[in-house]
Amino acid sequence: MSKLVKDAEQQLRSSVISAVSKAIAAGDLPAMPLCEFNIEVPADRTNGDFSANAAMASARSFKLAPRKIAEAIYNNIFLGDTYFERCEVAGPGFLNFFLSDEYYANILKDIRSLGDDYGKSNFGKGKRVMIEFVSANPTGPMHMGNARGGALGDCLASVMDYAGFDVSREFYINDAGNQIDKFALSLDVRYLQHFLGEDAVELPEDSYHGEDITTRANEFAEIYGDKFVNADESERRKALVDFALPKNIENMQSTMLKYRIEYDKWFNESLLHNNGELAETLELMKERGLTYESDGALWYKSTEHGGEKDEVLVRANGNPTYFAADIAYHRNKLSVRGFDKSIDIWGADHHGHVSRMKGVLDAIGIDGSRLDVVLMQLVRLTRGGEVVRMSKRTGKAITLVDLLEEIPIDAARFIFNMREAGSQMEFDLDLAVEQSSQNPVYYCQYAHARICSIVKKLKAGGIEPRECSIEELKLLNTPEERELILHLSSLTDEIISAAKNYDPAKITRYVIELATLFHKFYNACRVSVEDEPLMQARLYLCICVRDTIKNVLSMLKITAPESM
RNA sequence: GCGCCCGUAGCUCAGCAGGAUAGAGCGUUCGCCUCCUAAGCGAAAGGCCACGCGUUCGAAUCGCGUCGGGCGUGCCA
Numbered sequence: 001m002s003k004l005v006k007d008a009e010q011q012l013r014s015s016v017i018s019a020v021s022k023a024i025a026a027g028d029l030p031a032m033p034l035c036e037f038n039i040e041v042p043a044d045r046t047n048g049d050f051s052a053n054a055a056m057a058s059a060r061s062f063k064l065a066p067r068k069i070a071e072a073i074y075n076n077i078f079l080g081d082t083y084f085e086r087c088e089v090a091g092p093g094f095l096n097f098f099l100s101d102e103y104y105a106n107i108l109k110d111i112r113s114l115g116d117d118y119g120k121s122n123f124g125k126g127k128r129v130m131i132e133f134v135s136a137n138p139t140g141p142m143h144m145g146n147a148r149g150g151a152l153g154d155c156l157a158s159v160m161d162y163a164g165f166d167v168s169r170e171f172y173i174n175d176a177g178n179q180i181d182k183f184a185l186s187l188d189v190r191y192l193q194h195f196l197g198e199d200a201v202e203l204p205e206d207s208y209h210g211e212d213i214t215t216r217a218n219e220f221a222e223i224y225g226d227k228f229v230n231a232d233e234s235e236r237r238k239a240l241v242d243f244a245l246p247k248n249i250e251n252m253q254s255t256m257l258k259y260r261i262e263y264d265k266w267f268n269e270s271l272l273h274n275n276g277e278l279a280e281t282l283e284l285m286k287e288r289g290l291t292y293e294s295d296g297a298l299w300y301k302s303t304e305h306g307g308e309k310d311e312v313l314v315r316a317n318g319n320p321t322y323f324a325a326d327i328a329y330h331r332n333k334l335s336v337r338g339f340d341k342s343i344d345i346w347g348a349d350h351h352g353h354v355s356r357m358k359g360v361l362d363a364i365g366i367d368g369s370r371l372d373v374v375l376m377q378l379v380r381l382t383r384g385g386e387v388v389r390m391s392k393r394t395g396k397a398i399t400l401v402d403l404l405e406e407i408p409i410d411a412a413r414f415i416f417n418m419r420e421a422g423s424q425m426e427f428d429l430d431l432a433v434e435q436s437s438q439n440p441v442y443y444c445q446y447a448h449a450r451i452c453s454i455v456k457k458l459k460a461g462g463i464e465p466r467e468c469s470i471e472e473l474k475l476l477n478t479p480e481e482r483e484l485i486l487h488l489s490s491l492t493d494e495i496i497s498a499a500k501n502y503d504p505a506k507i508t509r510y511v512i513e514l515a516t517l518f519h520k521f522y523n524a525c526r527v528s529v530e531d532e533p534l535m536q537a538r539l540y541l542c543i544c545v546r547d548t549i550k551n552v553l554s555m556l557k558i559t560a561p562e563s564m
Numbered sequence: 565g566c567g568c569c570c571g572u573a574g575c576u577c578a579g580c581a582g583g584a585u586a587g588a589g590c591g592u593u594c595g596c597c598u599c600c601u602a603a604g605c606g607a608a609a610g611g612c613c614a615c616g617c618g619u620u621c622g623a624a625u626c627g628c629g630u631c632g633g634g635c636g637u638g639c640c641a
Contacts, residue, residue, distance in 0.1 A: 523605040
């Protein structure tokens with residue numbers, strides 16, 4: 001496990017350093033300080049399990065050829081109390097180290113004893129982190145961007161949880177402001193059209209044209225009839241919104257649940273309007289001299305805080321902008337509720353907003369670096385190689401609901417996490433439903449099912465898995481077994497790296513690689529063999545792999561079937 | 565115009581706190597089940613890592629520039 005890997009690396013580093021001291025004492029090297037050097041895992045394992053570039057890094061300082069320095073280190077190195085059994089000088093001056101059987105055997109012991117906790121660490125030290133994602137407008141159906149954002153945000157949250165952060169998942173509901181007015185207007189027009197005919201009232205170009213609006217208006221009409229047709233416009237619109245908005249929000253909640261996303265909190269923007277926090281935030285900004293009035297609107301002096309141009313906070317008509325509410329919201333997260341960090345998942349088209357937001361937080365006295373934004377590129381949907389167009393306006397776009405009806409949740413969650421957020425991705429609908437090797441989620445699940453099947457088969461033959469001794473586990477020494485064990489050992493580091501980079505795609509890649517290495521092992525080594533200790537050792541390894549696959553998949557909330 | 569992201573095999577993408585012969589999947593070609601799940605494995609073919617210059621022992625990785633693509637630049641969110 002990772003602790004072991006770290007130990008191994010640390011052991012190596014100090015061995016190299018003391019070898020240099022010894023070499024200097026013996027006169028093999030000049031008495032110069034050793035430069036900083038790296039220890040890394042070579043891409044090609046014939047170059048060892050770990051490799052140090054100390055000789056090359058210090059070539060200049062020692063004024064000696066790297067190769068000569070490497071040999072001096074080699075001649076003075078002592079590996080007796082490490083997990084390494086040997087070392088060699090290679091290439092331009094690399095020192096390559098090879099792990100002992102002992103090491104491999106111990107990794108497996110550790111994995112088994114940690115059980116479900118394997119992979120977890122205290123990297124995050126319990127820091128309170130909020131991950132805000134999807135936060136779709138409740139005025140219409142959720143789209144493909146929300147689909148990717150949902151899988152990304154939720155899996156990132158799990159990864160950070162494993163890495164030792166205190167994680168909270170949140171959905172920000174934009175249930176106030178401009179788009180709600182637009183929503184009201186759109187519903188209003190559809191409602192009136194329902195009774196007066198389509199030509200009676202015209203739907204403005206910049207309102208919501210989706211069928212979902214018509215559907216809601218018709219539902220409303222069925223319940224309340226035409227009694228609002230001649231009512232006061234604002235009364236009618238309020239009634240329509242009060243009817244339609246909760247329905248939309250409920251739909252989003254049930255869709256998210258179907259997508260296996262459970263939020264800790266659904267936060268209403270309207271709360272900030274109603275509880276005074278928005279006004280308070282604006283007041284605070286005024287006090288700090290961050291604002292001015294012009295053309296009847298209240299402006300934020302963005303240009304004085306790293307922004308490209310000033311921004312409107314309160315429109316001339318008295319309505320606060322989305323930006324103003326968002327400032328109050330982030331102040332609520334970081335200051336009122338005291339999260340150490342807010343990680344927001346945004347569509348890449350909002351990137352212009354990032355520096356603005358961080359800048360304004362700094363300006364109101366909240367360290368802007370406590371906000372991190374993960375920008376997510378758009379998804380290109382394809383079907384059989386053909387790009388499937390999606391246009392929210394026409395109402396014919398493929399929605400998140402459509403997607404989840406068409407493809408398995410496992411596949412959606414997995415595939416959306418195969419690419420890092422920043423890269424544009426293609427999502428092949430045909431591939432996602434395909435139950436074949438081409439579909440990576442099945443490939444991983446298949447490895448799990450295969451192991452379950454082996455265990456079951458052995459059990460049927462009267463063979464129960466048992467505890468193995470270190471000596472027995474040392475029998476796992478084929479290249480395929482070694483590679484597999486080594487990869488198992490890197491899980492914790494991989495999760496930490498994914499948390500650090502806000503990139504859960506590292507974990508899907510990890511599990512694909514694990515499945516690949518297992519399938520290779522499966523083809524190279526038979527578990528059910530005559531040699532009882534070897535069979536038990538292999539069975540032990542299989543169970544480690546099975547549990548790790550299951551552990552990782554369940555972290556991503558993807559199922560691990562026992563048979564396929 | 566200015567700002568951000570991106571350019572790696574035919575296609576989709578890894579690799580990018582600089583390291584040894586640049587990887588994987590798909591597609592193509594050829595192999596492997598009397599044996600634990602062939603939803604698997606192996607092999608072959610496929611590359612001026614967009615281009616140029618620089619930094620250094622060493623660059624796909626870092627810097628500058630060019631070209632090509634995406635996005636942003638609303639009293640929209």
